[in-house]
Amino acid sequence: MALTTRRRALTTLGAALAGAVALPATDALAGERKHRPRPLWRAHAHNDYEHPRPLLDALDHRFGSVEADIFLVGGQLLVAHDPVDLDPARTLESLYLEPLAARVRANRGSVYRGHRRPLQLLIDIKTEGSSTYLELDRHLKRYKHLFTTYAHGRVLPGPVTAVVSGDRAARTPLAAQTVRRAFYDGRLADLGGPAPASLIPLISDNWTLNFTWTGVGAFPEAERQKLRGIVRTAHARGQRVRLWATPDLPGPARDAVWTELLAAGVDHVNTDDLAGLEAFLDARRTA
Template sequence: MFKSKLLFLLLLFQALVCEAVSNDTLSAPYPAHAHNDYMHERPLFDALDNGFRSIEADVFAIGDSLYVAHNRRDIKPVRTLRALYLEPLMQCVLEDRLAIYDSASPLILLVDIKDDGLTTYKLLDHILSESQEMLCLVSPEGYVPGKVMIVVSGNRSIEYMMLQTQRFAFVDGRMENLTETYPPLLMPLISDRWTKYFTWRGKGDMPGEERAQLRLYVQDAHENGQLI
């Protein structure tokens, strides 16, 4: 679990918040992340039923579809991004089953591109245009809120996305991006590998130096208007 990203993870939540806030004072959506969500018994719905704020799906481009899998050898014809996530989410919106998510706290679906970044992103952009009614998006007039925010991770085409006047997805940033000038309307989220920056694995007290560094990362992200 701890080799997954520093992204709304329960580990970060434990380090910064749980010492001061009891579970019964929290309200959904919770700061929790479904890593490799497609491996769960009920992809998407396990996370939704538990009020998770973010979900991750790895994708590969084949033809005109994006297939959800951890490796190419695991690809199955029925497990596309449309079938597992976009179509069920649209149905949830139509049935008002995403009431806990709003313009201030949309559901975040991270799409982790595992192959060629630009080719796959262009296909993703086309696919997302079919579901734009439920999506947070950027138009020539500015930001348009929605129930679901798509965030591109993995092989990201940052410069290409930055030049788009209309897009249906955003960029997953890294820790090194905290000191760069990408606007939150492009890069609303910062995530990275926990073990790249910290030795603490959740047992015992977090070392004071690491806790202080974590707080600085969080402070920098929030000052930039970004989630971490």
């Protein structure tokens, strides 16, 4: 073989080997992106702070919404379900705000890397609503790039959307602000009312006060149509729907209710069972 021919052959072989080495790495990266589990945006961690690792357990299970109850105590926002459980070390800032800010920094501007959709942080106020909200607003202002913001009629999306629930007195100071980093959790009484989605992006209510069915037997058709009508009305106004106090013990009744919620288009499915809802949603390939 001539020298020039040998050189050409070696060059061709080298290029082929380089490609063989490079392709698996490229394929692996593409495969990682392709197979990275999607966030479960419809999964809502009810009373999230009661899990062993508040926030972090829900994020490990890819939940799109978490709930924290807060009490205003001596200028601090403490996280607990009942006053007897209050602990000065368990603050909204230490359990939620700081960890979320750190995660967003690490993930280049989002809670779930590669997904720009905001995580919902539902903050349930347990003390007097007006004063507690004003303190909450001061806390949220410390994280100016973390939260979805309403500013002079425009909604500017951020990595996290804070929605205020609980004591209804919070609505007055919140609605009066021209710039705020929180939104309001409406009730079915607000459905179809004058308040826009820029104030009330979420409609939540108690399942047991509005439906008799708890997953045993057939879902009454009148109640199915009522549920779907609620969702249609909310979605037409750009609002999302959440219903709490649904069955949450593992079994056919819970699965039946969750199936109807998904079929109706309910946006957030409530649970204390993170692994159970994750498996349920994954089995149905729904976000």
